[in-house]
Amino acid sequence: MAAPLSAWPWENFGNFKYLLCGPLAAKVLHSWIYEGTIKDLWCFHVLLICVLRGFLHQLWNCYSNMLFLTRNRRIIQQGVDFKQIDREWNWDNFIILQALLASMACLIFPSLASLPLWNPKGFVTLLLLHVSVSEPLYYWAHRFLHESYLFTNYHLLHHSSPVLHPYTAGHATFLEHLILCVVIGIPMAGSILMGYGSTSMVYGYLAAFDFLRCLGHSNVEVVPHELFNKLPFLRYILYTPTYHSLHHSQMGTNFCLFMPLFDALGNTLNSNSWQLHRKISSDSVKNGRVPDFVFLAHVVDMTSAMHVPFIFRSFSSVPFSTRIFLLPxxxxxxxxxxxxxxxxxxxxxxxxxxxxxxxxxxxxxxxxFQYFLPFAMKGINKHIEEAILRADRIGVKVISLAALNKNEALNGGGTLFVEKHPELKVRVVHGNTLTAAVILNEIPKDVEEVFLTGATSKLGRAIALHLCRRRVRVLMLTLSTERFQKIQREAPVDCQNYLVQVTKYQAARNCKTWIVGKWITPREQNWAPSGTHFHQFVVPPVLAFRRDCTYGDLAAMRLPDDVQGLGSCEYTMERGVVHACHAGGVVHQLEGWTHHEVGAIDVDRIDLVWDAAMKHGLRPVSSA
Structure with a gap:
């Protein structure tokens, strides 16, 4: 049974919890629409403060996840994984709680609704009360929460997040946030009761409080150590992200709210605080750990661009789909x-x-869309080339090209870069060998005939040659007899008759296994007999038009269970699932292969790559 006040009263409400603020919104809208003015202005202020506080946390989330800016300043290098994201899903409960308490206070004390806009004395009083009351109160309450019973039943939840994140600041039990409400409320209430309160004071204090909480939980060291060298007393006035992270790794130290002075007075200051801060701040100008493997992706469109982790963490942690809330x-x-x-x-x-x-x-x-503009190809190849050279320069072992970055018409599946820079130490990989293996292993062993569109493409060629070796009859849809015959000549002599050129979809009206490598319309799908299964390696995937048929997903593989720090989904893939070309690069790196995988697929290596993927714990999604 849960301890009293450990669970939130609206824990089971889901997203309906936001309706708790509905009466405030209804009152504001009613007075605005029917009375022409907002009569109870405090309702509007409470709602606006909620929005601004959420936005402030969102901005910190954006910054802390912008790895291209923060990678050398990160305190804990591990990424935030799906488990932590799910645990912290309701991080904003405290905003709702404080909004409800503020509403009750305004109803009980109507004078709170008529605060002046500005009163400088209020800021001075607020600061004095914060330093003299809130800081020591939080310090001792925090230490008390680390006692055995209270820690296990209340404070452990906050410490369950292995990697600090701005949302971790709000991830705590109901009791903890009730205590925090008291800590926040005393300075504001004191200033108001003394007659020095103002609206700007309330806004400013809450913004500063949340800003400093997010700062401490950001996992990014933004405070330069030179500041403390020039003004040593400041290290006791303002904590740093490094300082607070030590509390989570060495929990018997660094209990303060924002001012390490109280840890020094309470003899709980971690002796390594300043040295570690100086080290992380100094090392920020150096290159961090070099990755062993890089997957070079590209954005699909503007909507999917918002699926990146530094925009909405909750959105990027689930498979991409177009959502209405993204439109604004x-x-x-x-x-x-x-x-x-x-x-x-x-x-x-x-x-x-x-x-x-x-x-x-x-x-x-x-x-x-830019990859299909002829005048853009040169610029795109330049960016890809620069990425490859940068990876080579810093010591990356394998770089894998995603989707259109390895387009045959663009750069010959990466051949352009390997031929231009024969001295490359980094291995360039298109990963299509494993993509072909995934598709081939989805096809039942007892299939005797398949229909293949996109038959003369890089993947189509490899799939056709591999299947004919299995004595499977392949109906290759292509209008180019020359390209078909070229592929047919690559097959063993005794297998060449299993490759059959067809020029119309009607040829597949009796074939129940279609492998789609070129986009087909619903009308073209109609030629497939009932019960057909559409395997596919075409982007975007074909429309699931036929209800009497089944459709496979794009070739993908599930990463091993021991993967760490993975907290975002790869486009439309499920959690922990990556495109097969991505997985192909991973296998290339794990195996330590020293060849480039560019250009045409080596059919002889398809089974070898598949076995290597199985050995390293990768699994096809269809059997996961």
């Missing part, structure tokens, strides 16, 4: 797109650890 943010996404084009740098987007190897995702600042 499209103008911002467009502006950010312009910034990306103007900056023209490859961004570090996300990272995870697998078997002690650091894997990173970099993103080329180009959107999917």
């Amino acid at each position: 943010f499209l103008p911002l996404a467009f502006l950010f797109m312009l910034v990306m084009w103007g900056w023209s740098k490859v961004f570090l987007l996300a990272f995870y650890n697998l078997r002690g190897h650091l894997h990173q995702t970099w993103v080329v600042p180009r959107f999917g």
Whole structure:
């Protein structure tokens, strides 16, 4: 049974918890619409403060997850994983709680609704009360919460987050936030009772309080150590992210709210606080740990661009789908797109650890539609080339090209860069060998005939050649007899008759296994007989038009269970699932292979790559 006041009263409400603030919104809208003015202005202020506090936490979330800015300033290098994201899903409960308490206070004391806009004496009084009352009160309450019973039943939840994040600041039990309400409320109530209160004081204090809480939980050291060298007394006045992170790793120290002075007075100041802060701050100008593997991705469109971890953490932690709430943010996404084009740098987007190897995702600042503009190809290849050279320069072992970054018409599946820079130490990989293996292993062993569209593409060729070796008859849809015959000649002589050229979809009206490598319309799907299964390696996936047929997903693999720090989904993939070409690069790096995987797929290596993926714990999604 849960301890009293450990659970939130609206714990089971889900997103309906926001309706608790509904009466405030209804009162504001009613008076505005029917009376032409907002009669009870305090309702509006409470709602606005809630919005601003949420926005402040969101801004800190954006900054702390911008790895391209913060990677060398991170205190704990591990990423925030899905488990922590789910635990902290309701981090904003405290905003609702304080809004409800503020509303009750305004109803009980109507004079609170008529505070002046500005009173400088209120800020001085507020500061004195915070330092003399709130800081020591929080310090002793915090130490008390670390006692055995209280820690286990109340404070352990806050310490359950292995990597600090701005949302971790609000992740605590109901009792803890009741105590925090007292800590916050005393300075404001005291100033108001003394007659010095003002609206700007309330806004300013809450903004500063939340800002400093987010600062301490950001996991990014932003306070320069030179500041403390020049003004040593400041280290007792203002804590740093490093200082607070030590409390979470060495819990018997650093209990203060914002001022280490009280830890010094209480003899709980961690002796390593300043040295560690100086080290992390000094090392921020150096390059951090070099990744062993890089996956070079690109943005699909402006909507999917908002699926990156530094925008909405909760959104990026679930498979991408277009949501209505994203539409108002499209103008911002467009502006950010312009910034990306103007900056023209490859961004570090996300990272995870697998078997002690650091894997990173970099993103080329180009959107999917640009890859089909002839005049844009040169610029895109330049960005990809710069990313490869940068990876080579810093010591990356493998760089894998995602989606259109390895387009045959763009750079020959990466061949362009390998031929231009034969001295590359980093291995360039398109990962399509494993993509082919995933598709081939989805096809039942007893299948005798398949219909293949996109038959002369890189993947289509490899799939056709592998299947004919299995004595499977492959109906290859292509109008180019020359390209078909070229592929047919690559097959063993005794298998060549299993490759059959067809020029119309009607040829597959009796074939129940379709492998789709070129987008097909609903009308073209109609030629498939009832019960057909559509395997596919086409982007975007074909529309699931036929109800009497089944449709496979894009080739993908589930990463091993021991992956660490993975907290965002790869586009439309489920949690822990990556595209097969991504997984192909991972296998290349884990195996330590020293060849480039570019250009045409080596059919002889398909089974070898598949076995290596199984050995390292990767699993196809269909059997996961």
